[in-house]
Amino acid sequence: MKNEAKENIEYKAQIRKVCPMCEREVTLRLTNQQTMELEEYQRYGGLIQDRMPSLDRFGREFIKTGYCPECQEMLFHTECEDSVSYIINGVVK
Numbered sequence: 001m002k003n004e005a006k007e008n009i010e011y012k013a014q015i016r017k018v019c020p021m022c023e024r025e026v027t028l029r030l031t032n033q034q035t036m037e038l039e040e041y042q043r044y045g046g047l048i049q050d051r052m053p054s055l056d057r058f059g060r061e062f063i064k065t066g067y068c069p070e071c072q073e074m075l076f077h078t079e080c081e082d083s084v085s086y087i088i089n090g091v092v093k
């Protein structure tokens with residue numbers, strides 16, 4: 001998992017869900033830009049990949065289904081490159 005590059009990011013909002021697979025409480029932190037895009041998505045609907053281009057597909061999947069990045073890595077056999085944005089059971093990844 002690659003974390004170093006985004007250590008100094010400022011987060012604007014958080015989305016908390018319980019992962020339906022591992023049942024851990026997972027919080028996704030959103031940047032200012034991602035928060036604005038989320039508000040547009042919630043207000044106007046449409047496809048999340050069109051509304052939230054600044055969020056990677058792990059983040060979009062988390063918003064839609066609640067699967068945490070680690071479960072998504074197992075399900076989709078890809079590596080989450082933005083794991084630093086998640087807090088799992090109170091632990092920053």
Ligand SMILES: [Zn+2]
Pocket residue numbers: 019020021022023024067068069070071072
């Ligand atoms: Zn999970």
